[in-house]
Amino acid sequence: MATANIKQVARHAGVSLGTVSNVLNRPDTVAPATRQRVLDAITELGYVRNDSARQLRAGHSRTVAIVVLDVANPFFTDLVRGAEQVVEDAGAMLVVCNSGEDSARERRHLDLLQEQRVRGVLITPVGHGSQPHLDMLIDRGIPVVLVDRGTGQASRCSVAVDDVRGGRLAVDHLLERGHRRIAYVGGPFSIAQVADRHAGAAAALEDHGDAELRVATTTSLTVAAGRHAAEDLLALPALQRPTAVFCANDLIALGVLQEMTARGLRVPADVAIVGYDDIEFAGAAAVPLSSVRQPREQLGRTAAQLLLEEASSGETHRHRHVVFQPELVVRRSSDQPRR
Amino acid sequence: MATANIKQVARHAGVSLGTVSNVLNRPDTVAPATRQRVLDAITELGYVRNDSARQLRAGHSRTVAIVVLDVANPFFTDLVRGAEQVVEDAGAMLVVCNSGEDSARERRHLDLLQEQRVRGVLITPVGHGSQPHLDMLIDRGIPVVLVDRGTGQASRCSVAVDDVRGGRLAVDHLLERGHRRIAYVGGPFSIAQVADRHAGAAAALEDHGDAELRVATTTSLTVAAGRHAAEDLLALPALQRPTAVFCANDLIALGVLQEMTARGLRVPADVAIVGYDDIEFAGAAAVPLSSVRQPREQLGRTAAQLLLEEASSGETHRHRHVVFQPELVVRRSSDQPRR
DNA sequence: CCGGTTCGATGAAACGTTTTAGGCGCTATA
DNA sequence: TATAGCGCCTAAAACGTTTCATCGAACCGG
Numbered sequence: 133m134a135t136a137n138i139k140q141v142a143r144h145a146g147v148s149l150g151t152v153s154n155v156l157n158r159p160d161t162v163a164p165a166t167r168q169r170v171l172d173a174i175t176e177l178g179y180v181r182n183d184s185a186r187q188l189r190a191g192h193s194r195t196v197a198i199v200v201l202d203v204a205n206p207f208f209t210d211l212v213r214g215a216e217q218v219v220e221d222a223g224a225m226l227v228v229c230n231s232g233e234d235s236a237r238e239r240r241h242l243d244l245l246q247e248q249r250v251r252g253v254l255i256t257p258v259g260h261g262s263q264p265h266l267d268m269l270i271d272r273g274i275p276v277v278l279v280d281r282g283t284g285q286a287s288r289c290s291v292a293v294d295d296v297r298g299g300r301l302a303v304d305h306l307l308e309r310g311h312r313r314i315a316y317v318g319g320p321f322s323i324a325q326v327a328d329r330h331a332g333a334a335a336a337l338e339d340h341g342d343a344e345l346r347v348a349t350t351t352s353l354t355v356a357a358g359r360h361a362a363e364d365l366l367a368l369p370a371l372q373r374p375t376a377v378f379c380a381n382d383l384i385a386l387g388v389l390q391e392m393t394a395r396g397l398r399v400p401a402d403v404a405i406v407g408y409d410d411i412e413f414a415g416a417a418a419v420p421l422s423s424v425r426q427p428r429e430q431l432g433r434t435a436a437q438l439l440l441e442e443a444s445s446g447e448t449h450r451h452r453h454v455v456f457q458p459e460l461v462v463r464r465s466s467d468q469p470r471r
Numbered sequence: 472m473a474t475a476n477i478k479q480v481a482r483h484a485g486v487s488l489g490t491v492s493n494v495l496n497r498p499d500t501v502a503p504a505t506r507q508r509v510l511d512a513i514t515e516l517g518y519v520r521n522d523s524a525r526q527l528r529a530g531h532s533r534t535v536a537i538v539v540l541d542v543a544n545p546f547f548t549d550l551v552r553g554a555e556q557v558v559e560d561a562g563a564m565l566v567v568c569n570s571g572e573d574s575a576r577e578r579r580h581l582d583l584l585q586e587q588r589v590r591g592v593l594i595t596p597v598g599h600g601s602q603p604h605l606d607m608l609i610d611r612g613i614p615v616v617l618v619d620r621g622t623g624q625a626s627r628c629s630v631a632v633d634d635v636r637g638g639r640l641a642v643d644h645l646l647e648r649g650h651r652r653i654a655y656v657g658g659p660f661s662i663a664q665v666a667d668r669h670a671g672a673a674a675a676l677e678d679h680g681d682a683e684l685r686v687a688t689t690t691s692l693t694v695a696a697g698r699h700a701a702e703d704l705l706a707l708p709a710l711q712r713p714t715a716v717f718c719a720n721d722l723i724a725l726g727v728l729q730e731m732t733a734r735g736l737r738v739p740a741d742v743a744i745v746g747y748d749d750i751e752f753a754g755a756a757a758v759p760l761s762s763v764r765q766p767r768e769q770l771g772r773t774a775a776q777l778l779l780e781e782a783s784s785g786e787t788h789r790h791r792h793v794v795f796q797p798e799l800v801v802r803r804s805s806d807q808p809r810r
Numbered sequence: 811c812c813g814g815t816t817c818g819a820t821g822a823a824a825c826g827t828t829t830t831a832g833g834c835g836c837t838a839t840a
Numbered sequence: 841t842a843t844a845g846c847g848c849c850t851a852a853a854a855c856g857t858t859t860c861a862t863c864g865a866a867c868c869g870g
Contacts, residue, residue: 137856148820153858163818180611183586184532187523188825203555203567204548212542215571220576225583228542228567230555237559244564246520246850254670272474272519313523355751385698386755412694416725476826487850492828524826527855586851 297331318380358387638671657719697726
């Protein structure tokens with residue numbers, strides 16, 4: 133029950149406490165015979181290092197945290213997998229926290245992480261990414277890397293994908309296919325990606341005076357939200373109804389697709405759909421979904437690398453901002469010229 | 472940089488160190504005026520509790536870990552969400568670890584968690600769930616709850632869904648629809664669920680001497696694995712080719728669906744498909760997918776409850792095994808009588 | 811044989827909490 | 841008036857590491 137401690141190991145091996153510690157941390161500084169004796173004592177007593185004590189002494193832990201908006205969103209799970217690789221290769225541990233797009237929960241998590249003196253935090257913050265509590269972490273010397281948010285802030289590193297460009301790619305494609313009444317479905321706009329993708333979409337339209345962009349705001353980025361938005365669009369008079377829908381993410385796009393099909397519209401003949409994120413299921417959807425792909429795992433890997441770099445380089449660190457370019461994947465859901 | 476500690480707060484507020492601790496932990500035992508003075512000092516110095524020290528003193532942490540086979544699998548993310556609710560309501564923190572179905576990584580995680588003296592571990596272990604390193608945790612006094620594995624072991628609590636029954640439900644349904652050549656796609660069989668669902672499927676066939684069950688083993692439970700398996704099935708001579716496929720999970724089922732459709736087969740007319748898990752995307756697939764639904768979040772919640780219960784009740788705890796019943800959701804992919 | 815060097819091991823200090831025993835001053839009770 | 845009780849606070853010990861200064865022994869060259 134009460135696990136053995138280093139002192140008991142020392143006594144059992146007939147050495148001093150410091151020697152055991154040396155066996156654990158610098159094995160080559162202790163004579164082979166003694167080392168073996170200590171090792172034997174360790175296995176015999178089933179000794180396990182107490183990380184709290186170790187951390188207390190060291191002043192910081194060997195864990196890195198990633199705070200995501202939604203653990204169940206494939207975008208974030210891929211991010212996590214990427215970060216995981218890098219962090220674990222560095223001998224650290226990655227803990228995943230879920231803010232659920234709830235600012236209070238995010239806050240709670242950050243407070244807890246601070247108390248744990250984590251080595252650093254990877255975060256996609258709720259909102260625009262310049263919250264005071266992020267600055268607080270930094271003030272306390274905890275490196276923060278912003279993921280997919282607030283690129284260009286001076287006080288922290290960031291990695292992001294160019295969402296404005298992604299929005300533009302999607303809508304350029306729809307315009308090129310002959311669509312002129314286009315809807316953008318997404319929300320809430322307090323999420324920067326939602327706003328940026330919209331900005332890109334709007335920018336694409338500037339060259340086309342005859343085209344219009346209708347916005348259907350949702351309260352979250354889920355399949356259910358997509359279904360509701362589709363209902364609203366279907367309630368419009370036929371002449372105002374958009375012929376193409378660009379969605380802020382694939383979950384919403386799948387919801388829209390589902391509802392449209394259920395109401396008897398053909399995709400892409402009656403309405404074209406383009407999503408965002410290119411999650412694994414996009415290609416397996418009722419109608420394979422066109423989508424804007426982001427290098428998700430790479431995003432996670434890069435973020436983790438920047439973080440570890442900052443954590444180990446200390447004062448000399450210069451913050452960097454890495455921006456990846458998205459890529460449009462055209463599938464059946466939008467691949468038909470508008471008659 | 473170097474964060475303030477409790478002693479500095481004490482000096483700043485003109486009280487003893489113990490009093491600060493009391494303000495933090497039993498606020499009502501200290502006089503309002505003093506308390507306020509301490510509180511002011513805390514905010515002024517930006518003091519943050521050091522959890523390592525706290526843990527060291529307490530002997531254990533306030534975190535609970537959940538070790539899953541795949542962070543990106545919706546089954547597990549829902550599990551995590553369920554557990555999260557319960558754990559956070561109890562004022563603890565849930566850390567998510569990903570074994571990636573790799574026994575060595577699982578092992579590494581458990582070692583680390585042990586060093587951290589976590590309060591308890593929720594785990595879906597790689598393999599059959601009676602590994603020696605799980606016993607080691609228990610020997611050290613760390614409660615372990617098995618999730619979806621090894622029901623009935625005497626030394627730990629467990630929660631599970633009756634997978635044998637789930638397999639039976641699925642295949643009973645297919646038989647009832649008139650199918651006689653049925654395939655089971657899934658693997659590796661070292662995963663208990665894969666084996667149990669197969670057992671259920673096989674049991675369902677026992678009453679039908681004229682029906683046969685062909686097994687296509689996969690190396691993992693992914694969409695890609697499903698596609699490969701479908702290729703193999705399609706390579707069979709037409710008369711041996713199954714008219715219905717029951718898949719060990721929805722990811723595989725989506726892969727099969729994708730490949731079958733791509734090769735020109737109609738679902739469900741030429742081949743019926745039933746998946747397992749009823750993930751959110753099942754209903755949004757190319758052909759809405761029949762699937763066996765599990766109460767995923769509830770599974771997570773219950774597991775967490777059992778764990779916390781054990782962690783706080785100590786010696787008096789009696790291990791429990793909770794088994795939930797799955798439910799078949801029939802959608803278009805299998806909803807047509809065999810001609 | 812002696813001074814210097816190296817190897818291996820030791821003991822003590824320090825990290826920041828929580829907890830416990832106790833002390834002090836006051837009031838209520840006998 | 842003594843005393844018990846109470847409210848509020850303090851001082852010190854303990855949790856289990858890591859690290860650093862030190863020390864003895866052995867060895868080597870001169």
